[in-house]
Amino acid sequence: MLVLFKENISLRPYNTFHIDVSAKRFVTIRTLEDIQGIIKKGHILRRTLVIGGGSNILFTQDYPGLVVYNRIGGITLFKEEGDKVILDVGSGVTWDRFVQYCVDHGYYGAENLSYIPGTVGAAPIQNIGAYGAQVSDIILSITGVDFRTGTKRIFLREDCDFGYRRSIFQLAPDTYLNTSVRFRLSTQPTLNTSYPALANELKKIKNPGPEDVRNAVIRIRRRKLPDPEQRGNAGSFFKNPFVEHSLWESLIKEFPEMPYHKYEDDKFKIPAAWLIEQCGWKGKQRGQCATWPSQPLVIVNLGKATGEEILDFARDIQKSVKKRFNILLAPEVRIV
Numbered sequence: 641m642l643v644l645f646k647e648n649i650s651l652r653p654y655n656t657f658h659i660d661v662s663a664k665r666f667v668t669i670r671t672l673e674d675i676q677g678i679i680k681k682g683h684i685l686r687r688t689l690v691i692g693g694g695s696n697i698l699f700t701q702d703y704p705g706l707v708v709y710n711r712i713g714g715i716t717l718f719k720e721e722g723d724k725v726i727l728d729v730g731s732g733v734t735w736d737r738f739v740q741y742c743v744d745h746g747y748y749g750a751e752n753l754s755y756i757p758g759t760v761g762a763a764p765i766q767n768i769g770a771y772g773a774q775v776s777d778i779i780l781s782i783t784g785v786d787f788r789t790g791t792k793r794i795f796l797r798e799d800c801d802f803g804y805r806r807s808i809f810q811l812a813p814d815t816y817l818n819t820s821v822r823f824r825l826s827t828q829p830t831l832n833t834s835y836p837a838l839a840n841e842l843k844k845i846k847n848p849g850p851e852d853v854r855n856a857v858i859r860i861r862r863r864k865l866p867d868p869e870q871r872g873n874a875g876s877f878f879k880n881p882f883v884e885h886s887l888w889e890s891l892i893k894e895f896p897e898m899p900y901h902k903y904e905d906d907k908f909k910i911p912a913a914w915l916i917e918q919c920g921w922k923g924k925q926r927g928q929c930a931t932w933p934s935q936p937l938v939i940v941n942l943g944k945a946t947g948e949e950i951l952d953f954a955r956d957i958q959k960s961v962k963k964r965f966n967i968l969l970a971p972e973v974r975i976v
């Protein structure tokens with residue numbers, strides 16, 4: 641199919657922060673052949689950025705290169721193996737449409753990740769996670785196309801170095817375009833309801849199924865998080881930090897009420913939202929930027945904020961937390 645290049649177009653409709661910057665060149669792709677054709681004809685620029693839902697990006701300036709807007713679709717059943725099904729999913733499929741598809745077909749494993757914005761192809765980039773699950777739990781492999789050569793490469797899950805909001809793809813961004821993701825799901829009821837808020841939401845339901853879990857997750861998320869259509873945002877702006885035993889020990893003496901989760905390697909995960917709240921940033925507004933009152937980890941655009949204003953606001957939060965707790969919060973959002 642013919643792909644159409646556009647020049648100097650606004651990226652406002654393509655990012656959930658609703659930042660009004662422009663892209664020098666912009667192209668929408670719908671198939672693997674589209675992207676291979678673009679590469680073959682030498683259209684890839686030195687700066688090329690793939691976007692899906694634009695729900696994990698903060699644009700701070702006009703993009704001086706090519707933006708590839710990925711709409712590669714399709715969900716196909718590759719095979720069934722006993723009580724497992726293997727699905728191949730186009731990277732431009734909306735993530736939550738895929739979760740709904742799984743629930744509709746009685747496939748278990750994706751339901752805890754309901755209602756996360758964005759596309760299937762971006763899900764492995766930061767290994768999306770929520771309510772005790774992460775996408776790496778159900779990924780078998782990812783097919784990507786190398787921008788420089790146009791060659792296809794299959795990344796097995798073991799190759800991806802998945803961790804908390806981490807994958808190999810973050811080491812060399814803008815090198816591969818993921819074209820499809822292969823998932824393994826279960827047809828047997830195997831629910832993961834260990835996460836306290838989810839367990840609480842489900843307690844009135846006898847023998848919940850994946851649809852009940854999905855609905856419960858959606859209810860919690862709607863209560864807690866701003867709808868990007870109403871208030872521009874990209875979900876959690878920072879990652880939850882992991883600290884060493886020695887720092888944790890000195891902090892817990894000073895702040896005995898500090899929540900934390902201990903990991904096997906003697907590292908301690910501390911909720912970034914708690915750290916931010918302790919520094920007085922919960923519900924705080926400055927100009928067109930604010931933290932969300934029920935979840936201060938989310939920074940919102942009240943309407944006309946620029947990417948730079950949001951970044952300044954985030955940096956000031958970072959400085960406060962560093963000063964008070966000696967912890968440097970790392971952004972979860974990609975800053976472009």
Ligand SMILES: Cc1cc2nc3c(=O)[nH]c(=O)nc-3n(C[C@H](O)[C@H](O)[C@H](O)COP(=O)(O)OP(=O)(O)OC[C@H]3O[C@@H](n4cnc5c(N)ncnc54)[C@H](O)[C@@H]3O)c2cc1C
Nearest residue numbers: 691692693694695696757758759761762768769818874875
């Ligand atoms: C309200 C809200 C709630 C959120 N909640 C969660 C949550 O609970 N858990 C969580 O983990 N995240 C959450 N997020 C963040 C976001 O939804 C995820 O990171 C999502 O996977 C981003 O998908 P996207 O298609 O929008 O990616 P984009 O923002 O378009 O891109 C993100 C990055 O991935 C790259 N990329 C995108 N597509 C491809 C591709 N096909 N191939 C190669 N690289 C690609 C981009 O270049 C960029 O570096 C939330 C965001 C919002 C707005």
